[in-house]
Amino acid sequence: MLPSEMRDKMNLRIIPKVKRSKLIEEAQKLIALSSEYQEAWLVFDKDDFKDFDQLIKAANDAGLKTGWSNPCFEIWLLAYFGEMGTFQSAKSCTTAFGKAFFKKSGRQYVKADPGIYQTLLRYGDENVAIDIAHRRY
Secondary structure, X not given: OOOHHHHOOOOOOOOOOOOHHHHHHHHHHHHHHXXXXXXXXXXXXXXXXXXXXXXXXXXXXXXXXEEEEOOOOHHHHHHOOOOOOOOOOXXXXXXXHHHXXXXXXXXXXXXXXXXXXXXXXXXXXXXXXXXXXXXXX
16 A cells, blocks of 8 residues: 555556557556646556567657566465465466465465455565565566
């Protein structure tokens, strides 16, 4: 969650149901409608798509900063249990985390579980996760 002083300085616009090829164009339309944007970011789910690098370059060329999610957020959660493997797909990563989560906690993994962080802290180790992430980086 963003600190309140940052939330007051940000203007977030969600562009739903837009083809990837139109994201930059749609972002530029929003920017053109308002002078309040000092720094514009295009943030999206990376998923598994082939033109990822081209989208980043095109957005940067258009003056947009970029941010994206990992195709499998569970790879970070898996690090709490001392491992961060290499996976061929988001599905295999999520499955591996689900198995590790059940083995450690005795609970089924539910992606939308609001208590996931507390469970990770109870059965895993955040410092280990951070160390693994630093080494992988």
